[in-house]
Amino acid sequence: MKKFLNTPDSYVADGLAGLAAAHPTLTVVTGAAPFVRRTAPTRPGKVALISGGGSGHEPLHAGFVGVGMLDAACPGEVFTSPVPGQMVAAAQAVDGGAGVVFVVKNYTGDVLNFRMAAELADEEAGIVVETVLVDDDVAVQDSTWTAGRRGTGATLLVEKLAGALAERGADLAAVADLGRRVNANARSFAVALTGCTTPANGKPGFLLPEDEMEVGVGIHGEPGRRRQKLASAREVAELALDAILAEPLFADDAEPADVIVMVNGLGATPLSELYILFNEVSRALTGRGVTIARSLVGNYVTSLDMAGASFTLCRVDDELLELWDAPVNAPALRWGL
Template sequence: MKKLINDPGDVVSEALQGMAAAHPDRLRVDLENRIVYRKDAPRPGKVGLISGGGSGHEPMHGGFVGLGMLDAACAGEVFTSPVPDQMMAATKAVDAGAGVLHIVKNYTGDVMNFEMAAELAAADAGTEVQSVVTNDDVAVQDSLYTAGRRGVGVTVLLEKIVGAAAEEGQPLPQVADLARRVNDNGRSMGMALTSCTVPAAGKPTFDLADNEMEVGIGIHGEPGRQRLPLAPAREIAAMLVDPVVTDLPYQQGDSVIAFVNGMGGTPLIELYLMYNEVAQLLDRAGITVARSLVGNYITSLEMAGCSVTLLKVDDELVRLWDAPVNTPGLRWGA
């Protein structure tokens, strides 16, 4: 293992200290509870938006805290969901009377811990909490025989769009409905060229030969659905776009936000090359790209590879997407 770390056990807390040191203008970090707060939270009259999850997906979620996105993000250990105590503390801290929305990615651990937090919050009384679970990964069959589809790329788009709605002062039921609508209209699929190394484990989660790739991966270094021989980017783009397009399905005439995400270890030059392939495939299918996003936003440590997310949008979703955002990970218009 070759990493820029001091001690594998200190990676998460030292990275959070770094975020606090780098962004004192926008963030406040509760190091004990491992919660990244928007500096001016709670905002009176605004629905509080909280997300959280295992660390190792940076900039998600801490990097999406700030104006127009999240009010707080709870950081777990690497690839391990945070605990109910953190979510409880964050929920109380960002509630300004308008209630709180929990944005949860569909993983067994995340869902269980957020559920326990909601139960404890209900017992504690006071804060109105709603939850939305993202589950956009078409690589997983949503059936009785799996834990259901994973929440991946659409989580980033959802946090941006729903963050804009909350910033406008929309009430909790409306914000929660919007979140579900975004999730329902988003689909993703990812692939890996390499595995990644969890610092505490010290070695790669799986082995992948130089001429192999994993298709249908999630964001935790877990192996995917299929191991295939490495192929040109054009073919890989089709392997990702086709199952996404046919799943919703996205149809001729639809407008989408097209998001090509890097898994952490792939340079932007390759991500733009992939975006070019994705855009051509969408063009051929008669799908209009209303907005695009290219870069490393929901990562899996140093894994090389990418994911493709499509979100079907209307004018309202595009308007919310364009609204000002000022976070360490996404910033425009502000």
């Protein structure tokens, strides 16, 4: 294993310290219940958005704390859910009196801990919490990590679009409903060329022969639908789109689809290769009568040093496009300001 670190045990804490040093708009709260929050206090009457999960997926989630997106993020250890005390502390710190929306990826530990945190926040601090569960991955229905589909790339879209609505002053129910609608409109699929290496283990979670790839992989390196021979960028884009567009969201609707497309790197894929994949996605969608209304290409929801890419499509209307275009100022996503 070759990584830039001090010790495996301090990996997450050192990274958070560096994040705060690089971005004065963020404050890292340390101690028994660490979390990252906006340095500026929450505007009174504004709904607060909090997300979180295991570290190793950066910039998700702490990189999306900022104006127009999250108010706070709760990082666990690498690929390990944060604990309820972190979410409760974060909720108490950023609640503006209008309630809090938890954005939760569908992984068993995250779901249980965020659910407990919502109950504790209500009981201990009188904070009303709504939860948006993200379960966009079409690769597998169940896995060793989840009951139901995994939450992956659509998490970013939920955080951006719901965050924009909260910034406008919408109430708690409206923000949560919007987040659920985005999740219902989004589907994702990922392909990996290598496994990833966690600092604690020091070796890849799985090994692939040089001429094979994992199709339908999860963001923790969970196995997907199958292993197959390495394919061209065009073939990879086509197989991902075949899986996504086979969903009733797209297949049962005769109306042409307008979509936000995200081609996301899993940590070790060069940007040039992601643009090659996006070009193939663009070509394929044009041939299928799907219009790319907005696009995002880069490393946003990663799996440490995994070589691979995920593909996310989200059906949009004028309201969602307006929210997508709304200003955002977070370390890993910034426009309109």
